[in-house]
Amino acid sequence: MxxxxxxxxxxxxxxxxxxxxxxxxxxxxxxxxxxxxxxxxxxxxxxxxxxxxxxxxxxxxxxxxxxxxxxxxxxxxxxxxxxxxxxxxxxxxxxxxxxxxxxxxxxxxxxxxxxxxxxxxxxxxxxxxxxxxxxxxxxxxxxxxxxxxxxxxAVYGLPELYREAVEKGALVACPGCYPTAALLALVPLLRAGLIEAEDIIIDAKSGVSGAGRSLKESNLFVEVAEAMHPYGVGHHRHMPEIEQELGVAAGKPVTISFTPHLVPMNRGELETIYVRLKDGVSADDLRAHWMDVYDLAPFVQVMEKGGMPSTRAVRGSNRCSLGVFEDRMPGRAILVSAIDNLVKGSSGQAIQNMNLMFGLDETTGLMQAPMFP
Amino acid sequence: MxxxxxxxxxxxxxxxxxxxxxxxxxxxxxxxxxxxxxxxxxxxxxxxxxxxxxxxxxxxxxxxxxxxxxxxxxxxxxxxxxxxxxxxxxxxxxxxxxxxxxxxxxxxxxxxxxxxxxxxxxxxxxxxxxxxxxxxxxxxxxxxxxxxxxxxxAVYGLPELYREAVEKGALVACPGCYPTAALLALVPLLRAGLIEAEDIIIDAKSGVSGAGRSLKESNLFVEVAEAMHPYGVGHHRHMPEIEQELGVAAGKPVTISFTPHLVPMNRGELETIYVRLKDGVSADDLRAHWMDVYDLAPFVQVMEKGGMPSTRAVRGSNRCSLGVFEDRMPGRAILVSAIDNLVKGSSGQAIQNMNLMFGLDETTGLMQAPMFP
Amino acid sequence: MxxxxxxxxxxxxxxxxxxxxxxxxxxxxxxxxxxxxxxxxxxxxxxxxxxxxxxxxxxxxxxxxxxxxxxxxxxxxxxxxxxxxxxxxxxxxxxxxxxxxxxxxxxxxxxxxxxxxxxxxxxxxxxxxxxxxxxxxxxxxxxxxxxxxxxxxAVYGLPELYREAVEKGALVACPGCYPTAALLALVPLLRAGLIEAEDIIIDAKSGVSGAGRSLKESNLFVEVAEAMHPYGVGHHRHMPEIEQELGVAAGKPVTISFTPHLVPMNRGELETIYVRLKDGVSADDLRAHWMDVYDLAPFVQVMEKGGMPSTRAVRGSNRCSLGVFEDRMPGRAILVSAIDNLVKGSSGQAIQNMNLMFGLDETTGLMQAPMFP
Amino acid sequence: MxxxxxxxxxxxxxxxxxxxxxxxxxxxxxxxxxxxxxxxxxxxxxxxxxxxxxxxxxxxxxxxxxxxxxxxxxxxxxxxxxxxxxxxxxxxxxxxxxxxxxxxxxxxxxxxxxxxxxxxxxxxxxxxxxxxxxxxxxxxxxxxxxxxxxxxxAVYGLPELYREAVEKGALVACPGCYPTAALLALVPLLRAGLIEAEDIIIDAKSGVSGAGRSLKESNLFVEVAEAMHPYGVGHHRHMPEIEQELGVAAGKPVTISFTPHLVPMNRGELETIYVRLKDGVSADDLRAHWMDVYDLAPFVQVMEKGGMPSTRAVRGSNRCSLGVFEDRMPGRAILVSAIDNLVKGSSGQAIQNMNLMFGLDETTGLMQAPMFP
Structure with a gap:
């Protein structure tokens, strides 16, 4: 083109x-x-x-x-x-x-x-x-x-889950940053019936740019630096969005626990997700399924066993990094999903959608390496 | 004296x-x-x-x-x-x-x-x-x-839970920073039978001073700043310590899920703890019980309903700030516990123990206000 | 009392x-x-x-x-x-x-x-x-x-320079944070005729709390973190204040060059001051004079030769840390002065003034150790 | 190609x-x-x-x-x-x-x-x-x-000053980060005789990545965060490099004052440079000359009058941002030069050199926008 x-x-x-x-x-x-x-x-x-x-x-x-x-x-x-x-x-x-x-x-x-x-x-x-x-x-x-x-x-613009709809879309609604990180981890596992739809607990951490550029005391440097705290516990507006998509994947209504935290960094979002495994399923099975599902997804990187997602490894890029660990509590696993809230969590994903809507290669203009340091 | x-x-x-x-x-x-x-x-x-x-x-x-x-x-x-x-x-x-x-x-x-x-x-x-x-x-x-x-x-030196033993102690072992924040929140609730001993999930976040002054690449400024990630998932050494004390409180062995994260700040530790309530118990009941138990505890501050613990409000002080919220998932509550990892999580608590061991007022030398900004 | x-x-x-x-x-x-x-x-x-x-x-x-x-x-x-x-x-x-x-x-x-x-x-x-x-x-x-x-x-409330006036004062005006760090370094040297009153260049760096809690875009976390820049070049309001006091010390009008910078930290102020030495005077002479003048000053610490002031060593305390270095340019020296802008640069100094005004020991309530980390 | x-x-x-x-x-x-x-x-x-x-x-x-x-x-x-x-x-x-x-x-x-x-x-x-x-x-x-x-x-690889030599170069030595920021500001002004070669004072501030990935206590997060200090005063190894090139530009030996500071950020370098103007020259003349000299330089951006360089505006990019201000001291000006120490101060400049050495367009692969936030 x-x-x-x-x-x-x-x-x-x-x-x-x-x-x-x-x-x-x-x-x-x-x-x-x-x-x-x-x-x-x-x-x-x-x-x-x-x-x-x-x-x-x-x-x-x-x-x-x-x-x-x-x-x-x-x-x-x-x-x-x-x-x-x-x-x-x-x-x-x-x-x-x-x-x-x-x-x-x-x-x-x-x-x-x-x-x-x-x-x-x-x-x-x-x-x-x-x-x-x-x-x-x-x-x-x-x-x-x-x-x-x-x-x-409107089409829900998470291309890894709705590629075809996005390609045909005329009005695409880009997901929120928290939903993006959560859904990329959870939806394939729910679709495949590898985890329970109950008792999904999402502990989310975000950099401050997620709060926007508005003049609120809570966004001042001095209030944020050298500190952290949860916010919006029990009533953050990304909850119904996550539940909507998990419900589609599970084929039944899903209620989640979701708690976001503000972290003193500009960019980056990390979710630690606590799930119950279906009988006979292991953490390794979840990883294997992710690898299978995301084999051709250019922006989702599934870590090898033991590999730990970090926001630093996705900073400034359109990547989502996924890792999964056995929990010490039997029958449970811990998922970790990291994105840059402004890129895969917002602007980068929007451009990824644009690429698909106009028949461009999905990665066009989005292959910059993450910026570390 | x-x-x-x-x-x-x-x-x-x-x-x-x-x-x-x-x-x-x-x-x-x-x-x-x-x-x-x-x-x-x-x-x-x-x-x-x-x-x-x-x-x-x-x-x-x-x-x-x-x-x-x-x-x-x-x-x-x-x-x-x-x-x-x-x-x-x-x-x-x-x-x-x-x-x-x-x-x-x-x-x-x-x-x-x-x-x-x-x-x-x-x-x-x-x-x-x-x-x-x-x-x-x-x-x-x-x-x-x-x-x-x-x-x-040795006496387990968490004065709020073992005051008498500490007073008579000759060798006192100060708790780890993560256990301190977790136990102050959980032990009274377990002792009183207000929450289930099963499915306790502790998502912990710590500043970097918790990692000590040793020369490891992962402690370098550039590796830590503008980033965050979990570590030690499923095998952090504070787990058996937490489980030991929760087991005493519950009167039976307890297995927890515990995931610590490294946050780009010097000091501060915050734990978001996901618990299941006993039948008929509400988040408000948990708060009321805390307020009762900690009424005379000089260093534990239970937030009013809606109040949110933050590491900034305890920075440099021996305080522990506790808050509790209803979860959207029925039958669940979310506990939040914040301390300064170096003070209540370590050195301050050690001095609090010293005070008790020598018959001094528990607060001697420990009443500095937290430092914010 | x-x-x-x-x-x-x-x-x-x-x-x-x-x-x-x-x-x-x-x-x-x-x-x-x-x-x-x-x-x-x-x-x-x-x-x-x-x-x-x-x-x-x-x-x-x-x-x-x-x-x-x-x-x-x-x-x-x-x-x-x-x-x-x-x-x-x-x-x-x-x-x-x-x-x-x-x-x-x-x-x-x-x-x-x-x-x-x-x-x-x-x-x-x-x-x-x-x-x-x-x-x-x-x-x-x-x-x-x-x-x-x-x-x-009104009395200019820099106790190290105006102790007697402060003791008798009824209305004391506490110096600005930048003037405090500058004057403690420069005034004794000017009074003693060890440096020239011309060509004094003050390059100042401050943490963000110095900008106050007002809702300005430039004070937002995201604008400040991971960045730095000068501001108010040539027209910062602390200039006439510094010049006023340097003029008194030098016995003639003094014009300075003063450039403040915003640094991504909550607290702390550091000034690097470039001065010309009087003939025959060395950097060591400046240090010796400081040590003499500040021998009994409880809050001013003159570093030994080679010692480097840092904001971390004064954080949260009422201290001013001074160091002096030979410049490579002959006939010049480099002074370094570090304070906590909110303490010695503002609130701590105010309380130091209160102590003197009411006949209390100057250090009452101000002997907390700096907080590092 | x-x-x-x-x-x-x-x-x-x-x-x-x-x-x-x-x-x-x-x-x-x-x-x-x-x-x-x-x-x-x-x-x-x-x-x-x-x-x-x-x-x-x-x-x-x-x-x-x-x-x-x-x-x-x-x-x-x-x-x-x-x-x-x-x-x-x-x-x-x-x-x-x-x-x-x-x-x-x-x-x-x-x-x-x-x-x-x-x-x-x-x-x-x-x-x-x-x-x-x-x-x-x-x-x-x-x-x-x-x-x-x-x-x-070897060719000194600062393309804005030595483009032709670089194009023919077989061994190109990339300048240090501090020299890059200093020389881009100073060399054109010295070559044109607009400023004095004497009394040039460079107050430099750098993010921590400039110190490399080596395991030194002084590079630990906790030592650096929430603090700042000068280092290497009077003996930093970038001094002779800066003096070498200023000497070439001035046509006579130049001795500078140069003091670097460590700032709690990953990337970014800012130099505040205090210079004496030749008789009859104004700060505006310096700006006009920069604009003339760098008119076609793709990576050097001269700010309009009043515009302030900041490291945030060059972060991750190969840009150098220059600004100049009248000093309050008559006959003086203040130059401000900001780069990303890892890009224009190191790796980006190296690739710029590669482009020139192989006949590629100078900007090839280097046109990413800076990353803010």
Whole structure:
């Protein structure tokens, strides 16, 4: 593919936006033609992110100032806050030609049809289109979804599990960072019936960039450095998302225990997952199954026996590193899953989805080695 | 008590030794008269630990050069590596008057009796006297114990659980840092029959000082900073120690799942503990019981409902902060326990033991506020 | 002195306030009876600073709600933002009996006199009373001083240089953190004519707590960690303060070069100072003079030849560590000065001033050993 | 260029080696065919650097086991310790065809000639070939150079200053990290006569990876984190290297003041440089000259007026960011230069040199965006 995709990034002034741009400027088949940000509209990208200067990127503009059809995007990455995301995407799809919208229009024709001008694919990095059940969304996010017709049609963008759907997808909802690390470890084991669906305990640890660039006291350097603590115990919004996908894999509703912790590092996410083995299954069997399932997955690396995933070995890359250990408690195993929360947990996975949606090789622009030190 | 205890610190050049000294120089009833270190023998303490200059401390000397009776110690803190500790303490007790030794001598009189010159109490910070079962020791530490007669008589120095025994103790074995945080949370709940003894899962996170000052690649700044990972999965030596004490509390053998993680911070240890509740028991019941049990414990702080322990709130202090949360999985609760691994997890607890052994107020010299930032 | 001083801390919810409280709760002659904070008025101190729970401290209240005479303070620490500080202190002195105010009243009697009820000493930690020249204040702080009559009478509270004035002081202005580290190194050398007053270059590095607890993007963990940069080059407000005191020491106006840098650590400040030696003077002469001048200063430690100050050796303590090295450029020396910005650079020094103002031993409550690790 | 260069990395188990590999695996015109390491010989690269697994790299072997002509290298990166480097390179050049060697052989024909089998270019990352004066080398490195005939012929590999020589080079000595940041700032200004060659003061700050992966107490996490300090004051080995190149630029011997500091971060180097301006020259003139000189330099970014270089904006990239500020002291300016010590300060610059030596575009494989967060 010689042509470069015309790419827009909505919400480009946050850390997710920054990492999208970092990866896209080196992507051989992408060209960033639109960057939006509200509070920092009018600024150059280097004034917001000095490390992104020198790539000839467009200035940040307000969403309101985007001339939608004229900008002729092939794909939009939507890195906006949840709730905002759904409204923007809904509006966007009414402004440009979009296959989902066409379908909707076909279902209920309206005067909007004539406003469709081009075709654009949407990759959403917010939480807005991850939950297929609109009631669950309302329950966890405290408000009714404003684009339920889209919510139920969006593809859950975890390519290792839903490659074909992603390839055909027009609106792809990228998984949360915690769900990504958890699902890559658990889904194949549940699908294969190697572990019990009950009593799955996920102890998660994340670097601070996962909390975003918002001005909260709890994100200040001094509050975070030289310390750690859990947060959101029992009510973190990634729980229903994990349960949704584990339920699909297990073929029945799954309730998990999930506790995230904040760790004094910029990037990186590690989950230690405690599971019960089905009778006769060993930790070695889990590893063997992972190796089989992920044999051709370019971004999932299953450690040899004894090998220990670490966030340092995936830093800055789109990798997920998986390890499994026998527990001392009989009939149990301990899974360890490590990703970079901003890459495989967010921006890198979004680009992996883009590659698949446009028929590119899945690894295009994503083969940088992790950065250690 | 006006008289100052004459104190010796064996193994004063490590981080545990440093924190013992940090606390002892401000202790109103203690005077450091002996500091030993092997590789750094002959150096001043400020050349090894510049922050400890200015307190008129003795130079470091080799253990071989200690003139045991002449130094007239009241108490020895033994911050030596395990295996070394047992041999040194055994030898020490043969050189000075010691109540355990007297008892042993009474049991099997020998020529050693006439070498007894004074009385010294021993507080060991190594792992050598924590396990009462000598076979378990051999199994986990890969060698037979060399002072089994002492091993079985040592007091397990967790004052909140064994206050009376500590007060009468002559040889006190300070718990490991991970066991301290785990046992303070779990033992009262098991004793009271509020939680099941099965399926206890301890996910532990520690700062790097817990790994000591030894020259290992894995302790280098660059290897640790901006990263995290589990270690010792399924075979960490604190496991049998935790299981020993949980077994006593539960009245039956207990097998736990325990996974420690290394976190890029100097100090601090946090354990997230997943437990099953007995029928009819709620998370609130656990909290209420803790509050009852620890009502008079000066160093254990039970958080109000919703309150979250963090290592930053105990940094540099002898505190343990406990919190409990309902799990989303029915019938389960999540306990959170935070300590400073070098203080309540090691040196502070050792001094707390000293206070009790010598009839001082338990809090003497230990009431510094935690240091945040 | 058996009686405890009744102490108030205005602006208790910032890092400076937190460190004042941390030190005061262990001070044998102080009792905190008043804590104010505006945005967090009504909260308990443990809800704002969990590490300070358990000391029986009063809740935070708004300044407006303080019943000034009734609270019967002996001393007020004012840890408010500059500009606010001057107005609050001015108002405060009109509400309570104060020696400076009495003097002012004597100069221009007014109806305020009858409102004077008690005596309170004021220790200000803001920048408001550090500059004696009211025009300089206006120039650097962008507004006219609102309490010029107090500004010119305040004592500059660097006890090592102004001990006698501090002892008699009623309103003491604590130096900034950068000036403290710079002046302790430079003033004795200038006074003794050992270095030139020209071409003094101060390259300063500070931990992040120096930037306070305010919600600025540049203070977020992710912006600071794994990075460093200079700031305020050529226009940092500590410059005129340093120049004021160097000018006094040199007996003529002094202009310095001063460049601060932000370093990814919570606490600690280090200045590397490049000076020209007077003819015939060596680096060793500087060290010898320091040792002479600071022989009896309990908090200033002059390193032996070759010894290197480090922030880790002063962390959490009221110490200043000084070292001096020959420069390779002939006729030059390199001074290194390290403090904890929150202690000797702020709260500890404030308490040192309090001790002197009330005839206590200078070191009371300030002899904790530095915390390393 | 379609053909891939056959590349060897000697000393592949250190941080410099790791970063060479990280960059080379994504270089479109390079193929790593040889990796050596002594202590870790026989291991796979992923066992030494887990983040570098998955690229099909050869295992680490000992230098002694390299079959030199057979391996058919086009270029060797030598990331060995100094002193070792010179001996290895000398030996290497006697084993393979090399233009410098040919020249030497031509000068003094010997039996070595017939051992020349192929052509290999050498890029040395040690300090061994940076100093042209063999006596200076001996003085600063404490031993006579063992390959003086090569030392005097090596090209100093700072491409922005010596592009043509590098293009023709057969043995290129990559500058040290501190010299790189210093020289990119200073050399153009000295060449143009805009600043004085006297009184140049360089205050340098570096992340910990600059200290290498060796097991020294001072490199342990706990010693470094939450602290900073200067080191090597007055005798750091990068001083003669900087002075050598400044002397060339100034046309006369230059003596500098240079003080490095260790900062608690993995990567990044920042130098704050204090200079005296020539009469009539302003800080703005310096900036304008930099912009002119570096207009076409792809890796040097001169900040607009007021723009502040930060290590975060160059992290992981081959960039050097330059800024200049007026000093408050008349006639002076403050230069700020930031690089990633492992990239532009070492491995990236080495690859930049390789690109030039083989006629590739200078930026090939080096255009990754910096990684922030």
């Amino acid at each position: 010689d042509k470069k995709l015309r790419v827009g990034v909505l919400g480009a002034s946050g850390y997710t936006g920054a990492d999208l741009i970092r990866l896209l400027v080196c992507h051989p088949n992408a060209e960033i033609v639109l960057l939006t940000a509200e509070r920092k509209a009018g600024q150059s990208i280097e004034s917001v992110f000095p490390h992104l200067g020198g790539y000839g990127l467009p200035d940040l503009i307000s969403l309101d100032d985007v001339e939608w059809p004229a900008v002729e995007l092939d794909v939009v990455f939507c890195a906006l806050p949840h709730a905002t995301s759904q409204e923007v995407i809904k509006g966007l799809l009414h402004s440009v030609k979009h296959s989902i919208l066409e379908e909707l229009v076909a279902e209920s024709p309206s005067s909007l049809a004539d406003r469709i001008q081009g075709e654009v694919k949407v990759i959403d990095l917010s939480a807005d289109f991850r939950l297929r059940n609109t009631e669950t969304y309302g329950e966890w996010y405290g408000r009714a979804h404003q684009a339920t017709e889209l919510q139920t049609k | 006006d008289k100052k205890l004459r104190v010796g610190v064996l193994g004063a050049s490590g981080y545990t030794g440093a924190d013992l000294i940090r606390l002892l120089v401000c202790h109103p009833n203690a005077e450091i008269v002996l500091l030993t270190a092997e590789r750094k023998a002959g150096q001043s303490i400020e050349s090894v630990f510049p922050h400890l200059g200015g307190y008129g401390l003795p130079d470091l000397i080799s253990l071989d050069d200690v003139e045991w009776p002449a130094v007239e110690l009241d108490v020895v803190f033994c911050a030596l590596p395990h295996a070394t500790s047992q041999e040194v303490i055994k030898g020490l007790l043969h050189s000075v008057k010691h109540s355990i030794l007297e008892e042993l001598v009474a049991e099997s009189p020998s020529s050693l009796a006439d070498r007894i010159q004074g009385e010294v109490k021993v507080i060991d910070l190594s792992a050598d006297f924590r396990l009462r079962n000598t076979e378990t020791y051999g199994e986990w530490y890969g060698r037979a114990h060399q002072a089994t007669e002492l091993q079985t008589k | 058996d009686k405890k001083l009744r102490v108030g801390v205005l602006g208790a919810s910032g890092y400076t306030g937190a460190d004042l409280i941390r030190l005061l709760v262990c001070h044998p002659n102080a009792e905190i009876v008043l804590l104010t904070a505006e945005r967090k008025a009504g909260q308990s101190i443990e809800s704002v600073f969990p590490h300070l729970g358990g000391y029986g401290l009063p809740d935070l209240i708004s300044l407006d709600d303080v019943e000034w005479p009734a609270v019967e303070l002996d001393v007020v620490f004012c840890a408010l933002p500059h500009a606010t500080s001057q107005e609050v202190i001015k108002g405060l002195l009109h509400s309570v009996k104060h020696s400076i105010l009495e003097e002012l009243v004597a100069e221009s009697p007014s109806s305020l006199a009858d409102r004077i009820q008690g005596e309170v000493k004021v220790i200000d930690l803001s920048a408001d009373f550090r500059l004696r020249n009211t025009e300089t204040y206006g120039e650097w702080y962008g507004r006219a001083h609102q309490a010029t009559e107090l500004q010119t009478k | 379609d053909k891939k260069l056959r590349v060897g990395v000697l000393g592949a188990s250190g941080y410099t080696g790791a970063d060479l590999i990280r960059l080379l695996v994504c270089h479109p015109n390079a193929e790593i065919v040889l990796l050596t390491a002594e202590r870790k010989a026989g291991q796979s690269i992923e066992s030494v650097f887990p983040h570098l697994g998955g690229y099909g790299l050869p295992d680490l072997i000992s230098l002694d086991d390299v079959e030199w002509p057979a391996v058919e290298l086009d270029v060797v990166f030598c990331a060995l310790p100094h002193a070792t480097s010179q001996e290895v390179i000398k030996g290497l050049l006697h084993s393979v065809k090399h233009s410098i060697l040919e020249e030497l052989v031509a000068e003094s024909p010997s039996s070595l000639a017939d051992r020349i089998q192929g052509e290999v270019k050498v890029i040395d990352l040690s300090a061994d070939f940076r100093l042209r004066n063999t006596e200076t080398y001996g003085e600063w490195y404490g031993r006579a150079h063992q390959a003086t005939e090569l030392q005097t012929k």
